[in-house]
Amino acid sequence: MNSVVKPAPLSLADFNRTDCLIYGIGNVGRQDDGLGWAFIDWLETAGICPEAEMVRNYQLFLEDADLISHKQKVLFVDATRDSDVEAFSLQPASARLDFTFTSHAISIPAIMATCQLCFDTQPAVYVLAIRGYEWALQEGLTAGARANLERSIAHLTL
């Protein structure tokens, strides 16, 4: 399996605008589930994309449809358990009312569909999924997850 699944032709430089959003999803108290936030941490520390709005959250909420409705371009960054993803995948996302809603979770396609139906607009949305391995109640990424994070950063900063 390739380390990069269908990479979109995208660079972080494309997001350095005030109408762009980079949204890290996860929980830093659950090991590799903190990958999304770690990506945002790296951006802030390195001073990359200072113009973009950065958000860290545990999960998506329906209100995120309102948030993305004010943006032209959005990058969601999340950890993935998908063993088909060796290191990371970067793909555009499409709106779809997939009826996944619970009060604890809603999908990115459903957020996009809500944005379209309620706010009559749709930003370009990309999803960076970084492979993680351990999810226990513990802080800190595993070495493998950190390596995958670095590979995703290298890809996006080329």
Added chain:
Amino acid sequence: MSRKLVIDPVTRIEGHGKVTIQLDDSNRVTDARLHVVEFRGFEKLIQGHPYWEAPMLLQRICGICFVSHHLCGAKALDDMVGVGLGSGIDMLPTPEKIRRLGHYAQQLQSHVTAYFYLVVPEMLFGMDAPPEQRNVLGLVEQNPALVKRVVALRKWGQELIKAVLGKRMHGISSIPGGVSKNLSAEERDRFLLGEEGLLSIDEVIEYAQDGLNLFYDFHEKHREQVDSFAVVPSLDMCLVNDEGNVDYYHGKIRILDENKNIVREFDYHDYLEHFSEATEEWSYMKFPFLKQLGREKGSVRVGPLARMNVTKSLPTPLAQAALEKFHDYTGGRSNSMTLHTNWARAIEIIHSAELIKELLNDPDLQNEQLLMTPAENDWTGEGIGVVEAPRGTLLHHYQANKEGAITFANLIVSTTQNNSVINRTVQSVAEDYISGKAEITEGMMNAIEVGIRAYDPCLSCATHALGQMPLAVSLFDAEGNVVDEQRR
């Protein structure tokens, strides 16, 4: 052959749960139980931690009503350091008002979530509608204008929580003896007047009335179903002020019977004198009850329906008008109609918005006196906090040693208080919808869920666990053999 029906777990409630219904040879319901089978053990986890960590750590039980846990823990710590109401000392006005502001913001946000995201789709599409339609995304498709207003309401509540508590989730502002920040005039004006992308408080109050109007409309069209669904008499309990009206942040515990006679009224610091907790091997959730009345007669109902039953009036005009209509409907007796919990919740959405407006106009919120610093010998080492969380009366009780490490913690959350009445609700619905029927239908399963969901139960809080909920139904015979099973 007698049979057992299992709904495992129940969808669209917070946390895991499973329902079993025992049928006899004639398919009549003989028993019904809500099993809570997850365990997390926050009361144990906090032991050994510094006392001041408790409100920060224990709020992480929940991603929905974390402000309630945070404030309840802060009230317990006020007692512990010797500046709380347990020591007979009133808190300074500004920190109490700041805490109340955060509390009302969370009630608004939490009730809006429960009501519009989980209940309204059921009202609009019907109890028997397919699950893929009967949720908020179905609502997005059918009525995006309404969802846009709901999203704006929730966003406003979350922004206010962030301004008051310091973070959108799991805030940090309440500390022993007070709060770490006030609300600046600029912050106040954002919420009073609104800004681009953020409602004004007057718009919030206008939008908040959508919920009540939806209920009235639904009730008008489906009065028989709403009024007859799971009528479950119970004692009702909530915090009240000196006038006998609900106080969401502080007060005495008052318990009323069906005729609104006061059964008990006491300082919550004395809860152990009045309450005991039973356990069952089939559930990790305990069953609190009034000791003197015993397990069967002494269980209570808490939450919106209980509060609207107990309170004599409400101090804000729109909520008071709605409450009068609510009280008139049952002619002065307590309302035991389970689906009227949604009526009560809709009233509380409006009440929260009105209470927030009052506070935003209070100049005390900009005061700089935020903290009472106790003398070292005021340390009591023990504290009890109680608040009215969105789902009902919530209690935190801590003890700490001289070094300040927590040695004991007891949490009685709203859903635990409601455990017995939820089980009776399940039994009532099962008798009405399942008795005499030979096969399990989607509508039957959902009727059980509707009954449970009216309490907006947070099983993750009640057992201190969290999770997601697919649905499975199994049918057992008297010997425990599975004779039928359905999943979705």
